[in-house]
Amino acid sequence: MAPMKGFTDHLFRSAFADHFGGFDLAVAPFIASKPDHRIKRKYVKDVLPENNTRMPVVPQILSKTAADFIVLANYLYDLGYDTVNWNLGCPYPMVANKKRGSGMLPYTDRIRTFLDKVIHEIHGSLSIKVRLGWKENADIFRLLPVIDQYPLSEIIIHPRTGLQRYQGSVDLDAFEDCLAVIRHPVVYNGDIRTVGDFRRLSRRFDRVHAWMIGRWCLADPFLPGCITTGADDIPDKIYRMQRFHEALFEAYNGVLDGPSHVLNKMKGLWRYFSLPFEDCRKTMKKITKTRQPDQYLERVNLFFGTEAQLRQPKADPSA
Ligand SMILES: Cc1cc2nc3c(=O)[nH]c(=O)nc-3n(C[C@H](O)[C@H](O)[C@H](O)COP(=O)(O)O)c2cc1C
Numbered sequence: 001m002a003p004m005k006g007f008t009d010h011l012f013r014s015a016f017a018d019h020f021g022g023f024d025l026a027v028a029p030f031i032a033s034k035p036d037h038r039i040k041r042k043y044v045k046d047v048l049p050e051n052n053t054r055m056p057v058v059p060q061i062l063s064k065t066a067a068d069f070i071v072l073a074n075y076l077y078d079l080g081y082d083t084v085n086w087n088l089g090c091p092y093p094m095v096a097n098k099k100r101g102s103g104m105l106p107y108t109d110r111i112r113t114f115l116d117k118v119i120h121e122i123h124g125s126l127s128i129k130v131r132l133g134w135k136e137n138a139d140i141f142r143l144l145p146v147i148d149q150y151p152l153s154e155i156i157i158h159p160r161t162g163l164q165r166y167q168g169s170v171d172l173d174a175f176e177d178c179l180a181v182i183r184h185p186v187v188y189n190g191d192i193r194t195v196g197d198f199r200r201l202s203r204r205f206d207r208v209h210a211w212m213i214g215r216w217c218l219a220d221p222f223l224p225g226c227i228t229t230g231a232d233d234i235p236d237k238i239y240r241m242q243r244f245h246e247a248l249f250e251a252y253n254g255v256l257d258g259p260s261h262v263l264n265k266m267k268g269l270w271r272y273f274s275l276p277f278e279d280c281r282k283t284m285k286k287i288t289k290t291r292q293p294d295q296y297l298e299r300v301n302l303f304f305g306t307e308a309q310l311r312q313p314k315a316d317p318s319a
Pocket residue numbers: 002003004005006007028029030060087089090129158166189190191192212213214215216
């Protein structure tokens with residue numbers, strides 16, 4: 001499961017594992033390193049082992065400062081993690097403009113200096129998640145020969161630039177060129193929306209060692225299981241989605257501070273939850289307008305119970 005800050009937190013990951021399965025592990029959404037090296041458990045709550053009993057997890061750090069990264073990474077290894085992931089992919093201007101995430105990709109020398117310091121000081125293994133570049137693919141082709149020299153457990157590639165964010169298409173030719181020069185295990189990530197997409201990609205890139213899915217496991221939570229088991233005729237899909245929704249609501253209701261936070265959280269999820277359903281824009285508007293938990297649940301249950309209709313998948317002869 002791909003990390004999605006604000007979406008795939010430990011409550012989501014646990015409920016997903018209970019209701020659908022299909023993933024071997026999740027990379028957790030990033031934790032930003034801080035110059036204050038006294039780390040409080042609250043700050044790393046999302047990856048505390050006791051909150052992650054249902055699905056194995058790899059914590060992720062966003063950082064451009066080796067010293068800060070080392071302290072946080074070693075804290076996470078001390079919690080029992082073998083591997084920590086370094087985020088070199090985040091495209092958001094608030095992050096990237098400070099030369100963090102994908103904003104660091106043009107600066108090969110900074111990354112080299114960072115890794116020179118980090119690699120000898122951390123007490124576990126390191127994986128890296130990258131995009132093709134900040135503004136252009138040239139970044140990754142300058143960078144790969146450098147980072148490939150370090151002992152990494154894997155390199156996860158989302159083949160878009162940071163500037164693209166999530167727009168436009170993934171650049172599969174550039175990904176193929178990356179595969180040709182990387183010695184480490186490579187994970188592919190990006191736009192796997194259907195089993196057909198997965199089959200096409202896995203036929204083309206047979207060297208890929210693992211596959212990562214983000215947005216499309218929120219839109220179609222059966223997808224990872226269909227990919228791993230080959231099953232495609234799953235009964236009671238809508239009913240199972242409703243149960244998952246209920247479990248999430250209860251989980252957030254148990255930890256978030258007040259009903260408006262719970263409703264905001266749930267309404268945010270509908271951005272992806274609504275995608276597999278036939279035209280439901282009006283219903284989504286009504287869900288978004290609810291102000292009280294009872295009213296929200298009533299509206300959502302009406303949707304699942306009587307209105308929801310899954311889109312028919314398009315025939316895919318090449319899959
Ligand atoms: C709302 C949102 C939050 C994200 N948060 C993170 C994050 O914390 N760390 C990270 O490496 N990638 C993050 N990503 C990127 C995803 O991990 C993934 O690379 C991207 O969604 C492409 O994969 P997909 O097409 O399967 O969704 C985020 C993406 C979205 C849409």
